[in-house]
Amino acid sequence: MSIDWETCELTECVGVRAPGAPMCIAHGGDPALLDSVARQLDFRGVTLGAGLWAEILDRVPYDEGKPTLTGARFDRAVFTDGAPCILRHPDGGPTMDRIQPQVQS
Numbered sequence: 001m002s003i004d005w006e007t008c009e010l011t012e013c014v015g016v017r018a019p020g021a022p023m024c025i026a027h028g029g030d031p032a033l034l035d036s037v038a039r040q041l042d043f044r045g046v047t048l049g050a051g052l053w054a055e056i057l058d059r060v061p062y063d064e065g066k067p068t069l070t071g072a073r074f075d076r077a078v079f080t081d082g083a084p085c086i087l088r089h090p091d092g093g094p095t096m097d098r099i100q101p102q103v104q105s
């Protein structure tokens, strides 16, 4: 799958740039970036560990106690701690061309 988004400035990182930043949220380290990414729900190519994903879930809207990820994009996103269970039941929610669960020791 081709990468058709503007990637993180770090070499070999294909994470989509956070709005107004030269890096993806995994490398940006700025809580303000998390806020804007949580609004856009664009995680293409981003490496998402459990800690970062938890921070995202703290910021997304909730409906009846469940995070709402309508329209979220996860093309080539990597979940280093395994895909969250919410992504195992796609029902018109997130678009996932290629989730790559990985476990790092």
Ligand SMILES: [Zn+2]
Binding pocket: 008, 009, 010, 013, 014, 015, 023, 024, 025, 026, 027
């Ligand atoms: Zn990056």
